[in-house]
Amino acid sequence: MHALLASILALGALAPGRTPAFANLAVGDPLRDRDLAAAAGGKAPLLGDARASVFVIFRTASENSLAALRELSFVERDYAGKGVRFVAVVSDADDLEEAKALLRSSGAKMPLLVDRADALYGELGVRMHPVVGVVDARRRLAAYEHFRKVGFRRIVRGRIQVALGEVSAAEMEKVLAPAESRTGDALAPARRQVALGRMELARGDAKKAEESARRGLALAPAHAPAHVLLGKALARQGRCPEARAAFEEALRIVPADPEAGEGLRGCSGKQDR
Amino acid sequence: MHAAYETGDCALCHVRNDPKNPGKPSGPVNELCFGCHDEVRDLLKREVVHWAAADACTNCHNPHGSKQPKLLVDETVALCTSCHSDVGEHVASARVKHGAVTTGAKCANCHNPHGSSVEKLLVAYPFDLCLGCHSKEGMRSADGRSLANMKEWLAQNPDWHAPIKAKDCSACHRPHGSANFRLLVATYPEKFYAPYATETYRLCFGCHNERAFRAPETTTLTNFRNGAKNLHFVHVNKEDRGRTCRACHEVHASKQSHHIREGVPYGPKGWILRLNYVKTARGGSCAKTCHETRSYDNQTVVAHPAK
Secondary structure, eight states: OHHHHHHHHHHHHHSOSSOOOOSSOOTTOBOOOOEEEETTSSEEESSOSOSEEEEEEEOSSOHHHHHHHHHHHHHHHHTTTTTEEEEEEEETTSOHHHHHHHHHHHTOOOOEEEEGGGHHHHHHTOOSSSEEEEEETTSBEEEEEEOOSSSHHHHHHHHHHHHTTSSOHHHHHHHHSOOOOOSOOTTHHHHHHHHHHHHHHHTTOHHHHHHHHHHHHHHOTTOHHHHHHHHHHHHHTTOHHHHHHHHHHHHHHSTTOHHHHHHHHHHTTOOOO | OOHHHHTTOGGGTBSOOOTTOOOSBSSOHHHHHHTTOHHHHHHTTSSEEOHHHHHOGGGTBOSSOOSSGGGBSSOHHHHHHHHOHHHHHHHHHOSBOOHHHHSTTGGGGTBOSSEESBGGGBSSOHHHHHHHHSSSTTOBOTTSOBOOOHHHHHHHOOEEOHHHHTTOGGGTBOTTOBSSGGGBSSOOOSSSBOOOOGGGGHHHHTTSOTHHHHOSBOSSSOSOEETTEEHHHHHHOOTTTOBOGGGTBOSSEESSGGGBOSEEEETTTTEEEEOOOEEETTEEEEOSSSSSOEEEESSSOOOOOOO
């Protein structure tokens, strides 16, 4: 597992340096606001005055577009009334009624704007879609996210949080590369034996507790809690010299282990029964 | 057999230490389990939680003993698909199978059935999971095809396709099985040449705009144009020998920008015909390749002699 993680990290280091972006607009570049035709009638700004603006360029007859809009509808709800503006943009080459129906079925409430003659599309250089642009209060492109099937909602939410200054870039990295979710680390089997042994000891069965501790140590010889448990189980059986050795071994591994220290004091000077 | 059961001390988990009448569990089931299996408690605190695990460990595990690994109440795929029947049907009916579903830990190769930081209970993002296996030589698909060492390929080729940068192998591949070759999520021509039809490129058009390939002229949909002449249209729109995307692009990663491949296999011995692509600020050129040297400029028109 460590080798795998190391190789993945190595790959990460080899990954291209350029931040994904539109073909003609990089992250950090200023984006001019402009009015676009609103599907509801009249015109509406692409960005407007908001702490952050989020626009999604989508297409009709696209499963990915529907999925992206659905995910964004949750983010939109999270930020309702918090100064973040969401708009959906579709080309006038797409069927407007179909676009309206798609947006409605996604659950998103954001206004629908129409990109006439692909003017915005061409200016930005849209190559992947559905795609989201997050623009900060200074009207700079703060983030670019094309749709992904796994993690889209969480990552877009994180990008908005970064644009608003709510989370740091380092915290965003944890969103982009979360810790693996494996059940149990290398010590888990030994910990289980110790936990079982503690229950046995609590129920007065020191012999079984000793066996559990020894099974734990067979799995992880340097697991201090297993040495402590062994010491306690042996002490309970009146085998103090052996218990002392177990507590001393625990203290050798974890010098400040309070339970081992207490156990050692309890056995001090005592001989076998 | 479960270690706790093996002790013969029923009261470790039940109200009585009487094998014939142990009574009910001595506390909430999951709390009893977490007494030893503390790592599962931590997993159930993550962003994505499996309902079945949060409800009761005994939904999936037999706390006394089982013939299945991990004390599961049934074989892994059968157990998971007893609820996730749509996935079960998909796996069973898929023309192209994925070995990861039926070997090793099966569903648990990629999913953590307790909890996860990634949606769909994935152990990690797809890229990290996929490279866990697709990082060695000699791998073969379920139908015997040789599979690339993707880790090595990506290490050698720095221009990665956007879904790979996004760690989203599932943008193009369906990990439970597919009707399309290479577990692709939608149609893509299997052969190097194919007549152009939107239907045959559903895979690519999931993200890319099909209008960028069927419009003879454009100034907005692609920068691969000579003036307004759409060169994607020119390459793919041929009745007999329409160039598929792979004719010019490496779908995973390349050394050159725009995922342009260095060369294409040519002839029965697979001799590599180099594209000699050169990128410029407003266009580029390919030299002495499938055609004579051709340049393009997406702002002004580069004139070429008539054939």
